[in-house]
Amino acid sequence: MSMVTAEHLHKVFGRFVAVWDATFSIDKGEIVGFLGPNGAGKTTTMKMLTGFMPPNAGTANIAGYDILDHPLEARRHIGYMPENVPLYDEMRVYEYLDYRARLKGITGSSVRQQIGYVIDQCGLEPKRSNLISTLSKGYRQRVGLADALLGDPDLLILDEPTNGLDPNQIRQIRELIRTLAENHTVILSTHILSEVEMICNKVIIIDQGKIKASDSPENLTRNMRAAGRVSVEFKGDLDLITKELESYAPVKKVIHEGTLPGGWHRLLVRAEPGTDTREKAAAILMSHGFPVRHIYRHIPKLEDVFVEMTRRD
Numbered sequence: 437m438s439m440v441t442a443e444h445l446h447k448v449f450g451r452f453v454a455v456w457d458a459t460f461s462i463d464k465g466e467i468v469g470f471l472g473p474n475g476a477g478k479t480t481t482m483k484m485l486t487g488f489m490p491p492n493a494g495t496a497n498i499a500g501y502d503i504l505d506h507p508l509e510a511r512r513h514i515g516y517m518p519e520n521v522p523l524y525d526e527m528r529v530y531e532y533l534d535y536r537a538r539l540k541g542i543t544g545s546s547v548r549q550q551i552g553y554v555i556d557q558c559g560l561e562p563k564r565s566n567l568i569s570t571l572s573k574g575y576r577q578r579v580g581l582a583d584a585l586l587g588d589p590d591l592l593i594l595d596e597p598t599n600g601l602d603p604n605q606i607r608q609i610r611e612l613i614r615t616l617a618e619n620h621t622v623i624l625s626t627h628i629l630s631e632v633e634m635i636c637n638k639v640i641i642i643d644q645g646k647i648k649a650s651d652s653p654e655n656l657t658r659n660m661r662a663a664g665r666v667s668v669e670f671k672g673d674l675d676l677i678t679k680e681l682e683s684y685a686p687v688k689k690v691i692h693e694g695t696l697p698g699g700w701h702r703l704l705v706r707a708e709p710g711t712d713t714r715e716k717a718a719a720i721l722m723s724h725g726f727p728v729r730h731i732y733r734h735i736p737k738l739e740d741v742f743v744e745m746t747r748r749d
């Protein structure tokens with residue numbers, strides 16, 4: 437079942453197109469990593485989904501509600517944690533969440549109950565009476581997450597939730613998001629690709645305002661794997677081997693990466709997608725009787741997919 441469908445979302449600032457015809461969908465229960473270089477349009481897209489920024493064209497549907505036709509209902513299903521969580525330094529954690537709960541229209545005994553729930557979920561119990569100004573960045577992010585969770589929304593939209601945190605804090609927030617994802621649909625933007633590999637089951641890549649990919653990490657890297665780069669280390673006639681490899685049709689380019697101690701040449705063989713040149717490389721080297729100590733087919737990571745899709749050249 438679909439939780440989010442974005443249809444042809446378009447946003448311009450003056451003459452600058454920040455988001456161009458963004459169409460994607462997210463199913464209930466998915467944890468989506470929203471990836472893109474700085475300025476790609478992640479925050480703008482998220483703001484359109486949350487109703488904070490009207491699109492110039494296109495629309496989106498959240499949990500069955502169109503963001504333009506039924507903005508209040510759509511927004512009620514969303515917990516949003518903006519890029520820079522606007523916390524009030526002079527408030528205590530509990531006061532802040534109380535204030536936010538009331539702003540969201542939560543009333544009566546639900547207020548206490550909801551705050552208790554989000555404080556518990558986000559591990560804020562030891563800090564509930566602390567002034568926000570005294571909290572570490574990690575705890576401030578937790579307060580932002582707790583805020584997003586108020587009202588028990590189906591969908592969490594988290595804009596760079598681990599930005600500016602140290603590795604320990606990142607790990608803690610990641611675990612927290614993983615826990616929250618057990619009963620929420622989550623979209624999070626981040627620069628940390630390993631984080632996405634660890635927790636997301638879907639990746640949407642945006643670059644220069646355009647959606648470049650929307651798929652599972654496994655499918656994205658599998659397609660890359662087909663692009664198959666092969667590394668080879670051998671001893672012998674470098675020019676001859678380079679020429680013979682390059683005359684093998686699927687090979688696009690052979691790059692000499694260097695010569696290692698002992699005279700071992702290291703080559704990177706770049707070939708057509710869907711090919712594996714290991715066997716041919718081995719056969720060529722053996723036909724000359726050259727010593728080989730390494731033939732390796734690269735298994736791409738999400739980072740390779742990201743670089744490939746957002747490269748400027």
Ligand SMILES: Nc1ncnc2c1ncn2[C@@H]1O[C@H](COP(=O)(O)OP(=O)(O)O)[C@@H](O)[C@H]1O
Nearest residue numbers: 449452454472473474475476477478479480481
């Ligand atoms: N209010 C605005 N006015 C003008 N340009 C903006 C505004 N908000 C964002 N932009 C531009 O739109 C592009 C996308 O921004 P943003 O969505 O914040 O990117 P990201 O979150 O991926 O880093 C950037 O080039 C940014 O400078």
Ligand SMILES: [Mg+2]
Nearest residue numbers: 478479480519
């Ligand atoms: Mg941003």
